[in-house]
Amino acid sequence: MYSIKNISYEYLSQNNNRYSLVEKLAKLHYENLPKSKYTMIGIDAVKTLYLSLLTSKKINLFIAKKDNSEIIGFIISSQSKLSIAGLIFKNLFRNKYIKLKFLLQLIYFKNIKNIIIEIFNPSKDFLFEKNIKYSQILSLIVNKPEQGKGIAKRLIKLLFSISKSNECKKIISITTSYQKNAIFFYESIEEFKLVKKFKIGSNSFKLVYEANVL
Ligand SMILES: CC(C)(COP(=O)(O)OP(=O)(O)OC[C@H]1O[C@@H](n2cnc3c(N)ncnc32)[C@H](O)[C@@H]1OP(=O)(O)O)[C@@H](O)C(=O)NCCC(=O)NCCS
Numbered sequence: 001m002y003s004i005k006n007i008s009y010e011y012l013s014q015n016n017n018r019y020s021l022v023e024k025l026a027k028l029h030y031e032n033l034p035k036s037k038y039t040m041i042g043i044d045a046v047k048t049l050y051l052s053l054l055t056s057k058k059i060n061l062f063i064a065k066k067d068n069s070e071i072i073g074f075i076i077s078s079q080s081k082l083s084i085a086g087l088i089f090k091n092l093f094r095n096k097y098i099k100l101k102f103l104l105q106l107i108y109f110k111n112i113k114n115i116i117i118e119i120f121n122p123s124k125d126f127l128f129e130k131n132i133k134y135s136q137i138l139s140l141i142v143n144k145p146e147q148g149k150g151i152a153k154r155l156i157k158l159l160f161s162i163s164k165s166n167e168c169k170k171i172i173s174i175t176t177s178y179q180k181n182a183i184f185f186y187e188s189i190e191e192f193k194l195v196k197k198f199k200i201g202s203n204s205f206k207l208v209y210e211a212n213v214l
Pocket residue numbers: 032033034139140141142143146147148149150151152153154173174175176179180181182183184185186188
């Protein structure tokens with residue numbers, strides 16, 4: 001852990017109790033993505049997805065804390081080439097926290113895959129080169145009042161250093177043309193380059209950014 005002023009940054013590996021952060025991180029995500037991303041999705045759907053994601057052994061979590069208590073930003077990354085939908089589904093049935101209530105919720109949400117697409121920007125297999133180990137950014141959120149203070153930049157720095165120690169060669173992140181701040185952000189980080197751009201609507205795009213881990 002290292003600190004600047006009253007903000008500290010931490011890497012929470014699989015061994016930490018990430019289950020306790022489900023509510024908080026889901027809320028941060030829900031409140032900080034452009035509302036145009038959501039059609040009929042409520043906070044409960046986001047919490048359900050975060051429950052499966054945060055208890056997955058395959059993800060890494062990086063958090064920024066204010067005054068050593070309040071979480072104000074985070075990155076969820078994965079070293080698996082599975083897309084976020086794959087990770088969420090894979091963890092559903094072997095998860096000790098998943099209860100009948102949770103499964104019923106899923107049935108209630110019905111089109112869970114479309115909800116995942118609405119909330120996250122899932123990757124596709126063909127984006128990954130074979131024989132290269134990747135760190136995939138699944139979620140990057142900084143709470144609105146704290147944006148523009150360099151918090152995401154520090155979280156990314158921590159992601160680079162953990163990716164390096166895990167022998168990942170590339171970091172990949174997918175965003176959309178709706179997420180203007182994310183585009184400004186990735187364009188501002190020297191290591192990230194726009195490598196692919198897909199049309200997803202008449203005037204909207206999915207953007208794939210990649211960085212080499214040196
Ligand atoms: C994208 C996001 C994580 C950036 O977090 P942040 O902590 O505000 O970013 P930083 O303060 O570290 O910004 C680093 C650099 O990015 C650029 N940048 C970030 N936001 C910007 C904005 N709104 N306008 C212009 N440049 C911006 C700047 O160059 C900045 O460096 P500078 O302040 O030295 O000029 C944040 O805006 C966010 O949570 N957005 C909503 C969720 C989202 O879209 N996440 C991405 C999912 S792919």
